[in-house]
Amino acid sequence: MSRYESRLEKELRFHIEQRTADLIASGHDAAEAKRLARIEFGGLEQAKEQCRDVRRTRWPGDLWRDALYGMRTLRQKPGFTLVSALTLALGIGASTAIFSAVNPLLFEPLPYSKASRIMTIWYGGAGGAPIPQTFGTFRELQSRSHSFEAIAVMKPWQPSLTGRAEPERLDGQRVSAAYFRVLGVTPALGRDFDPADDRLNGPDVAVISDTLWKRRFAGDPAIVGREITLDDSLYQVAGILPRGFENVLAPEAEIWSLLQYDASLPSPEGREWGHHLRMIGRLRAGGGVDQARRELDQIARTPVPEFARSPIATMGQGLIVNPLREDVVRAVKPALLAVVGAVILLLAIACVNVTNLLLARGAQRRGEFAMRIALGARRGRLIRQLLTESVLLSLGGGALGLLVARICVRVLIALSPPGLPRIGEIVINAPVFAFAFAISACIGSAVGMIPALAAANNDLYQASRRVTAVHRRTRRALVVAEVALSLMLSVSAGLLLRSLQRLFSVAPGFDSSQVLTMQVQIATFSRLRGADAQHRFFDQALDAVRRVPGVVTAAFTSQLPLSGDSDSYGGHFENDNDPHDDHLAFRYAVTPDYFKAMRIPLLRGRLLEQRDMLSAEFRPVLINEAFAKRKFPTQNPIGQRVRFGPERPWDVIVGVVGDVKQVSLAIGESNAFYVATDQWLWADNPLWLVVKTRGDAASFASAVRSAIWSVDKDQPVVRVSTMDALVSASAAQRRFAMILFEAFALIALLLAATGLYGVLSGNVAERTREIGVRSALGASRAEILALVFREGMTLTALGIAIGLAGAAAATQALVSMLFGISRLDPITYLGVIALLALISAAACWTPVWRAARVDPSITLRAE
Amino acid sequence: MTSKSDLPQGTLDLLIMKIVALGPVHGYAIAQRLQQVSREVVQVPQGSLYPALHRLENRGLLAADWKETDTGREAKFYRLTRRGRAQLEAETASWARLTEAIGVILNLREAK
Numbered sequence: 013m014s015r016y017e018s019r020l021e022k023e024l025r026f027h028i029e030q031r032t033a034d035l036i037a038s039g040h041d042a043a044e045a046k047r048l049a050r051i052e053f054g055g056l057e058q059a060k061e062q063c064r065d066v067r068r069t070r071w072p073g074d075l076w077r078d079a080l081y082g083m084r085t086l087r088q089k090p091g092f093t094l095v096s097a098l099t100l101a102l103g104i105g106a107s108t109a110i111f112s113a114v115n116p117l118l119f120e121p122l123p124y125s126k127a128s129r130i131m132t133i134w135y136g137g138a139g140g141a142p143i144p145q146t147f148g149t150f151r152e153l154q155s156r157s158h159s160f161e162a163i164a165v166m167k168p169w170q171p172s173l174t175g176r177a178e179p180e181r182l183d184g185q186r187v188s189a190a191y192f193r194v195l196g197v198t199p200a201l202g203r204d205f206d207p208a209d210d211r212l213n214g215p216d217v218a219v220i221s222d223t224l225w226k227r228r229f230a231g232d233p234a235i236v237g238r239e240i241t242l243d244d245s246l247y248q249v250a251g252i253l254p255r256g257f258e259n260v261l262a263p264e265a266e267i268w269s270l271l272q273y274d275a276s277l278p279s280p281e282g283r284e285w286g287h288h289l290r291m292i293g294r295l296r297a298g299g300g301v302d303q304a305r306r307e308l309d310q311i312a313r314t315p316v317p318e319f320a321r322s323p324i325a326t327m328g329q330g331l332i333v334n335p336l337r338e339d340v341v342r343a344v345k346p347a348l349l350a351v352v353g354a355v356i357l358l359l360a361i362a363c364v365n366v367t368n369l370l371l372a373r374g375a376q377r378r379g380e381f382a383m384r385i386a387l388g389a390r391r392g393r394l395i396r397q398l399l400t401e402s403v404l405l406s407l408g409g410g411a412l413g414l415l416v417a418r419i420c421v422r423v424l425i426a427l428s429p430p431g432l433p434r435i436g437e438i439v440i441n442a443p444v445f446a447f448a449f450a451i452s453a454c455i456g457s458a459v460g461m462i463p464a465l466a467a468a469n470n471d472l473y474q475a476s477r478r479v480t481a482v483h484r485r486t487r488r489a490l491v492v493a494e495v496a497l498s499l500m501l502s503v504s505a506g507l508l509l510r511s512l513q514r515l516f517s518v519a520p521g522f523d524s525s526q527v528l529t530m531q532v533q534i535a536t537f538s539r540l541r542g543a544d545a546q547h548r549f550f551d552q553a554l555d556a557v558r559r560v561p562g563v564v565t566a567a568f569t570s571q572l573p574l575s576g577d578s579d580s581y582g583g584h585f586e587n588d589n590d591p592h593d594d595h596l597a598f599r600y601a602v603t604p605d606y607f608k609a610m611r612i613p614l615l616r617g618r619l620l621e622q623r624d625m626l627s628a629e630f631r632p633v634l635i636n637e638a639f640a641k642r643k644f645p646t647q648n649p650i651g652q653r654v655r656f657g658p659e660r661p662w663d664v665i666v667g668v669v670g671d672v673k674q675v676s677l678a679i680g681e682s683n684a685f686y687v688a689t690d691q692w693l694w695a696d697n698p699l700w701l702v703v704k705t706r707g708d709a710a711s712f713a714s715a716v717r718s719a720i721w722s723v724d725k726d727q728p729v730v731r732v733s734t735m736d737a738l739v740s741a742s743a744a745q746r747r748f749a750m751i752l753f754e755a756f757a758l759i760a761l762l763l764a765a766t767g768l769y770g771v772l773s774g775n776v777a778e779r780t781r782e783i784g785v786r787s788a789l790g791a792s793r794a795e796i797l798a799l800v801f802r803e804g805m806t807l808t809a810l811g812i813a814i815g816l817a818g819a820a821a822a823t824q825a826l827v828s829m830l831f832g833i834s835r836l837d838p839i840t841y842l843g844v845i846a847l848l849a850l851i852s853a854a855a856c857w858t859p860v861w862r863a864a865r866v867d868p869s870i871t872l873r874a875e
Numbered sequence: 876m877t878s879k880s881d882l883p884q885g886t887l888d889l890l891i892m893k894i895v896a897l898g899p900v901h902g903y904a905i906a907q908r909l910q911q912v913s914r915e916v917v918q919v920p921q922g923s924l925y926p927a928l929h930r931l932e933n934r935g936l937l938a939a940d941w942k943e944t945d946t947g948r949e950a951k952f953y954r955l956t957r958r959g960r961a962q963l964e965a966e967t968a969s970w971a972r973l974t975e976a977i978g979v980i981l982n983l984r985e986a987k
Contacts, residue, residue, distance in 0.1 A: 019941075023951045024925060027903045030948075031921075052921055059922035066929040 020063055028053055075400070082401040089373070093405065095766070096369045100409025102759060103362025104448040105416025110355040110752075111444040112417070113424050114348045116437035117341050123258045123437075125196040129295040130336040131304065133163070135287060136312075136329030137596060143580070145291040147273045147284040149327065150188065152319040153291075156311050159304035160293035162190040167289050168262065169269065171242040172533070172728055173228065181533070181728050182224070182242075184267035185259075191268065192219070192253075194294045199251030202236035205270055206250075212274040218247040222255040224266040242267075258437070260340050261290065277320075285322040287580070292336060305333045324582045346828040347748065350504070353825055354756045357501045359448060361494065361760050365767040368490045370402070372770060399457055406453035410445075417445065427748055488807055491768060495811025496818055498757075498764035499848055503819040504826055505757035506840040507833065508750040514832030515743055521672035522573060523611035526564075527735035528709040529572055532720055533698035533728050543695040549724060550689070550699060554603065556719040557703060562712060564704040567606035568689060570599065570696040573672050574742040575731075583685065585643060586653040586662060597639060597683035598674050599656065601692040607669060609704040610735075616640075617650040617667030624688050631691045632666040638681035640668045656685055657693055676742050678831050702735075709734045761851065768808075768855035784867070797860050804856035805849075812845055887919060887927050889970065892955060892963045895937060901950040902928060928953060936962050 028049050035045035053059070086093045121127045134142030135149060150165045157163065166187040173180050185191075189207040198204055199219060209215050218240065220229075229235045239246040247269060259265050277284045295304055312327035321327065341348075381394055417440055425438060532553060534546055550568055557566040571577035583595040600606070604620045615637055624632050633654065640649045653662035671681040689696065701720075705712045717729050740747075783796055791799075823835040833840075894900065894908050905928075906921050931937040936959035942952045955963065 019951070022949070023902060026901070026948065026950050027906070027921065027925075030903045054920040054922035056922065059925050062923070062926035063929045066926050066933055 020060060024053075024056060024059065028056075078397060078400040079404060082397070082404045085401060086404060092369060092373055093408070096366055096405055097408040097412055099362050099365045099369070099763060100406065101412030101416050102763070103359045103366075104410055104413030104445070105420055106756070106759070107355045107359045107448045108413065108417040108440065108445040109420030109424060110351055111448075112421055112441040113438050114352055115441050115444065117344065118348055118352075120437075122260055122337050122340070123256075126294075127196075127337065128335060129161075129297075130194060130196075131160075131293050131295060131301065131333050132336050132339040133291040133293055133308070134332040134334075135325070135327070136332055137287075138329070140329055140332070142332045143596070144287045145289045146287055146322070146325040147271070147289060148277050148319075148322055149325050150289065150291060151275060151277065152321070153308070153311065153331075156316070156319070157293075157304075157307060159296060159299050159307045161296050162193045163291065163293040164188045164191040164194045165271065165289040165291045166191060166261065167271070169267075170533075171267065171269075173267075174241045174244070180228075181730055182267050183262070183264040184269065185262050185265045186271045187268055188271050191292075194292050195259075196294070197253065197257055200254040201233055202249065202251030204251060205268075210270045210272060212272055214270060214272050216242075216245055216247040217250040217270065218242065219251045219253060219268045220249060221253050221257065221259075221266040225252045242269075260336070261292070280320070280322040285325055287325070287582075301333060301335065305331075308333060346825075350826050350829055351752050353822060354501060354504060354753055357497050358756050358760055359451070361497045361501075361763050361767070363451070364490055364493050364497065365763050365770075368487070368494075368767055368770050371486055371490075402453065402457035406449065406457075410449045410453070413449065414440070414445065424752075427751060491804075491807040492811040492814060494764050494767045495808050495848060495852065496815035498760045499812055499815030499844060500819045500822050501753075501760045502757045502844040502847065503815075503840060504823060505750070505753035506844050507823060507826060507830055507835060507837060508753050510833050510837060510840055511829065511831040512743065512747060512750050515677050516740075518673070518677045518832075520573065520677060520739060521612060521670050522735070524735035524739045526705050526707065526709045527609065528703040528705060528712050528716060528732070529575070529735055529738065530701050530713070530716070530732040531698045531730050532568075532701050533730065543690075546695040546697060547690050549727070550603075552723045553701075553720045556722050557701065557716050560712065560715045560719050562706045563716070564706060565605045565609045566701065566703045567603045567609045568699040568701055569603075569606050570601035570689070570692070570699060571674070572700040572702070572738070573610075573674050574676070574738045575700070578675060581656045581685075583654055583656045583683075595639070595643065595683060597635070597656070597685050599692075600684065600686045601689045601696050602686055603689055606686075606702060609702045610672075612672060613670040615668045615670060616648075617665070619667055619669070620686065620688050624691070630661065631663040631687060633663045634667045634669050634686040635665055636669055636671050636681070636684040638671050639683035639685070642683065654685075656687075663687070673742075677739070678743075698730075709736075761847075764848070765851045765855055768804075768852055769858065800860045801853075801856055804860070805852065808849060808852040812848060815848075816841070816845075886970075887924075888931060889963070889966050891924075891927060891931065892936065892959055893967070895953050896955050896960065896963055899940070899942070899952040899954040901944070901952050903950075905953070931959070935959075 031049040031052065032042075032045045035048055036042060040048065050056075122130070124130060133145065133153070135145045137143035145165060147165065150163065154163050164187055166185045169184040169186040171182055171184060173182050187205075189205040189210040192198065192204050200222070202219075205217065205219065209217055225231055225235065235249050236252065237248065239248050241247075271289075273284050274282070279285075293304075295301070308331040312330045315321055315326075384394065421438060421440060532550070534549060554566055554568065557563060571579045579599050580596045581599045583597050585595070602620065604622055604624070606612075607614065607619050617634075620632060620634060633656070635643075635649060635654075643649070644652065649665050649668055652665045654665060655662055669686065672684065673679065674682060674684065689699070701716070703709070703712065703716055713732050717732070720727065720729055783800075786799075787793075787796060819841070820836065827835055890909060890913075891905060894905050894912075900908070902924060906919070906924055909919060909924075928937065932939055932953070935956060937953045938956050939951050939953050941949055944950050
């Protein structure tokens with residue numbers, strides 16, 4: 013006993029003994045005096061407890077004692093403690109991880125000064141679809157628009173860096189001079205681009221990232237002003253960007269150089285008028301997006317003589333202005349929001365389970381509370397005790413949750429689809445963790461207190477009856493909630509799973525099996541200057557590859573399906589009614605064997621042939637089936653004349669080939685046209701090599717590479733992959749969302765199963781007496797089985813009904829992620845309902861079995 | 876004696892402090908004196924005296940020492956601290972004002 017306790021005891025005993033002595037002195041006999049003194053004093057234990065209470069409010073050290081006591085109670089029930097803490101950990105951990113991952117994308121501003129003023133400006137294509145800009149449009153907007161402080165355009169650039177160390181292919185961007193000004197970034201060392209240098213044949217200057225500077229140049233400040241070799245040309249390093257600069261427009265980029273297009277726009281058909289540039293602009297202070305949109309609309313509608321427009325860039329459909337942030341996250345937003353929804357459901361399920369566990373625990377401790385109240389413990393005292401226990405439990409769960417969150421974040425990053433923006437910014441988010449922690453702890457504490465609140469009533473019999481009623485109601489609500497939430501999550505996961513199955517059964521239009529692909533680039537222009545020299549290199553390389561044993565056939569193409577390439581040109585047909593009709597189509601400059609290597613079927617006419625490669629009289633082109641149907645629904649496309657790209661003699665359609673998925677399996681058939689590599693306007697570089705092999709395509713990688721290098725060992729070969737890998741990578745985002753959903757649904761089912769079991773078995777335990785009485789009165793085992801089973805399944809059915817309504821509403825958020833099935837797909841719904849009913853039945857079975865074995869005599873004895 | 880006291884809120888503390896102000900005294904003596912002095916009008920369940928004493932001790936208005944009584948037994952003697960004395964004076968003054976005001980109101984003659 014503590015010093016305080018012994019003193020308290022001594023003080024109160026002194027009082028009673030003194031009173032007894034006085035009563036004896038005034039004539040009572042000893043026993044009577046003792047009795048009277050006790051009665052006068054009132055409840056001794058109550059007085060003690062009240063004194064302790066007074067003291068506890070004073071000593072924060074008492075919290076420690078409560079905590080020790082709480083830990084002892086928790087240790088006495090290791091199963092309960094472990095399950096509750098793990099449930100909390102799963103809920104807190106998963107939600108923290110997911111919110112941490114989506115936070116930089118969905119909620120945080122981009123890491124630039126006044127980032128909300130940075131806009132993307134797209135060219136309005138057919139039907140208002142955003143398509144890339146032309147340099148000509150950029151020139152016009154730059155001069156005529158006043159809504160923007162600065163406007164810039166950019167395109168990807170992948171130079172090869174050579175020098176003392178081994179050659180390396182870098183990711184970079186060609187940009188107009190104001191690029192960094194639009195983003196609001198200035199180099200940490202050296203200078204920004206000089207607008208005067210951004211002209212045709214201007215000086216070659218480069219700005220490099222901090223990581224490239226550290227990696228390749230050992231962080232030597234003297235590199236500024238020196239020259240480096242890129243693609244065999246000397247570039248002067250103008251500046252080094254600050255550390256931590258995040259280039260959301262091209263996260264991999266490490267080096268930037270000027271675009272240096274011809275500002276005089278020499279030909280209306282030159283590269284200056286190609287739709288291949290992305291445009292961004294920084295709004296002037298005080299000007300809004302709407303104002304900028306109005307102004308650009310006005311400019312688009314009113315051409316001026318100083319800025320003659322090319323027929324393929326008339327701005328006929330206007331311009332599309334969006335905040336950069338929206339543009340960056342648009343592609344991933346639906347998936348992220350869906351995942352956020354899933355994790356909220358998971359957190360809700362975890363809360364339901366912990367509530368259930370605490371409720372069961374409270375019921376078991378009813379006796380303990382009743383005893384303590386009889387001994388004079390006050391309500392506040394019990395509540396504080398339970399609160400301490402709940403907080404302890406939550407702390408344990410929270411600590412584990414932090415661990416779970418860290419693991420989840422790591423797994424998320426490892427699983428994330430390529431191109432997920434701002435992936436480097438994903439860190440455990442403290443406010444979110446605190447939020448998830450607080451919400452589960454609060455719910456847990458509130459529920460844990462129900463028995464104490466009810467038990468604190470003076471009338472113990474009433475109290476215990478009331479607790480039972482509260483428990484019953486809460487329990488039933490929990491079963492229903494548990495089933496409903498699990499159903500919603502499982503239906504969502506099921507829909508995604510079936511979408512992915514459908515997606516993979518979509519024919520991509522080519523045969524991806526046993527096809528190896530890689531990009532071959534000519535980096536050393538000094539030795540291979542000129543288109544002829546380039547064609548010769550590619551021809552020789554192709555010959556060398558064909559000689560590799562096991563290679564069936566090999567071909568080059570300027571763009572590869574599902575590789576992320578998206579190279580389109582506007583086409584004009586001779587029979588177009590409106591000369592400004594612009595049929596945008598994917599351009600493939602290919603060598604004749606491409607169709608054989610990819611097994612793209614010929615539907616009409618003929619394929620490209622070797623003799624077409626040098627044909628000078630006309631340029632034969634192939635178009636795809638979708639294009640032919642769209643443009644020539646009734647006529648024969650063969651022999652029709654068409655022109656893609658700049659003004660030049662008409663090309664002739666010689667054949668129609670099958671449709672191929674270029675951007676993604678989920679996107680419908682786009683227009684496409686094919687020309688021979690050496691008949692396009694320029695020699696494409698790099699080209700994709702497509703190799704059809706016998707056996708495992710991946711195993712040919714090094715042999716094929718050696719074959720290319722046997723022609724010229726200085727040319728980089730990059731992005732080696734099999735076509736199968738590209739196909740599955742193209743569905744990466746869907747698969748990512750699906751894996752997350754499957755994981756959540758699995759955890760949810762697990763929690764639901766244990767939760768259901770807990771709730772139902774608890775229910776039976778509380779009804780043991782009733783069951784005993786029933787069987788004593790002659791109810792058969794089958795009747796009792798039916799009674800308990802029916803109750804469990806009724807609750808499950810109610811949960812399913814509510815869950816169905818919830819799922820029907822919730823799956824609206826999934827619509828953009830689904831492919832080939834309705835969000836109300838009956839098979840998914842039926843499957844999930846069957847699964848949940850099965851789990852429920854299994855969870856019912858054990859308690860039902862136990863219920864049926866209740867021996868009436870045991871029940872009676874227990875009374 | 877176990878019936879609930881009808882003492883207004885806070886008056887028990889005031890009475891205790893007044894009794895303790897007369898000199899160091901133990902709990903039992905306080906209970907006795909409360910009864911004697913108030914001519915048995917003020918009846919406090921004796922058990923509830925102790926939480927009140929401990930509360931006052933907590934608030935620093937009373938201090939306590941263990942000392943021997945006249946009969947040689949060890950008991951906890953309470954005494955008023957300086958803060959307790961100030962508090963007692965303030966509360967006595969406000970109690971006096973309150974009772975005076977109430978007295979005036981109760982003595983109002985009904986207007987004819």
